[in-house]
Amino acid sequence: MTLHVGVHVSIGGGVDKAVDRAYNYGSTAFQIFTRNPRGWMYKPLKPDEVALFREKVKRFGYDRYVVSHMPYLPNLSSPNDNIYQKSLDSLINELNRAGELGIPYLVIHLGSHMGKGFEKGKERLLNAVSTALDKVDNDVMVLLENMAGQRNSMGSRFEEIQVLLDGLSSYSDRIGICFDTAHAFAAGYDLSTSKGVEYTFNEFGEFIGFKWLKVVHLNDSRYELASGRDVHEHIGLGYIGEKGFRLILSNKEIIERPLILETPVDKKRGDLGNIMMIWYLAGVKPPSNILKRWEEYLEKDPQDKEIYENYILKM
Ligand code: ZN
Ligand code: MN
Ligand code: MN
Numbered sequence: 001m002t003l004h005v006g007v008h009v010s011i012g013g014g015v016d017k018a019v020d021r022a023y024n025y026g027s028t029a030f031q032i033f034t035r036n037p038r039g040w041m042y043k044p045l046k047p048d049e050v051a052l053f054r055e056k057v058k059r060f061g062y063d064r065y066v067v068s069h070m071p072y073l074p075n076l077s078s079p080n081d082n083i084y085q086k087s088l089d090s091l092i093n094e095l096n097r098a099g100e101l102g103i104p105y106l107v108i109h110l111g112s113h114m115g116k117g118f119e120k121g122k123e124r125l126l127n128a129v130s131t132a133l134d135k136v137d138n139d140v141m142v143l144l145e146n147m148a149g150q151r152n153s154m155g156s157r158f159e160e161i162q163v164l165l166d167g168l169s170s171y172s173d174r175i176g177i178c179f180d181t182a183h184a185f186a187a188g189y190d191l192s193t194s195k196g197v198e199y200t201f202n203e204f205g206e207f208i209g210f211k212w213l214k215v216v217h218l219n220d221s222r223y224e225l226a227s228g229r230d231v232h233e234h235i236g237l238g239y240i241g242e243k244g245f246r247l248i249l250s251n252k253e254i255i256e257r258p259l260i261l262e263t264p265v266d267k268k269r270g271d272l273g274n275i276m277m278i279w280y281l282a283g284v285k286p287p288s289n290i291l292k293r294w295e296e297y298l299e300k301d302p303q304d305k306e307i308y309e310n311y312i313l314k315m
Contacts, residue, residue, distance in 0.1 A: 091129070
């Protein structure tokens, strides 16, 4: 038994540098933005960097455990024609870029209907995803991510995601789900208790179905249950807590998937600390080659050394 777990890594210095960063953390999966996520502008990928990215993914064995995430500004459910068109263009573009990089999954947010209601948002979103998939002929899968229950947001409830999946049934081999723990918790699914975790996964199985689950975002939540606020916290230090993550990671369907952390980096903890916490809370002993990379990393950056000594070495 091994885990495919890693953090969202920066592409600073070139997209291929993201693979080195992931490798240095002892990550066995990773996620990137293919460009600055906070703007609409982008430059084409550089062919030499694309070639290096692909070569490193292969060399380090990342294979199918690489994820791309859409930038933040697009709203694929927008009632505003201008925003909608720009968002659709971004989706088409990101699908092409993921294809160039050989990344199997593109995670998308489901956007906001801006007060026009789920039905109106749904029309836009389904139209956007189907248009993009028609236009881009590659095998990148679009993963719909459950949202955090913000006002007017689309797809925070599993019932809504079921409706969206149904609307895309003719694209079933190019569609999947990314399940985000912090978003589910913020939307009212109580992942901090054993009853709540059982209920959440039952609902997930009933309305969505685990065969659609391709990627898991493991984040703790800085705000309380059903807050409707999308603010991530370090694993175990938020309202989901260590107990919650132990329960989540005891689910066989979850731990088989690529597990991506989108946790903060601050004085409390760095990325490696959260990666180690996942192995620890899953109760899976990391193989020796990973332990070696962690030790090398901690030599240079000792911030999370205590987690290594107090948790990992005692497993
Ligand atoms: Zn996301
Ligand atoms: Mn997420
Ligand atoms: Mn989020």
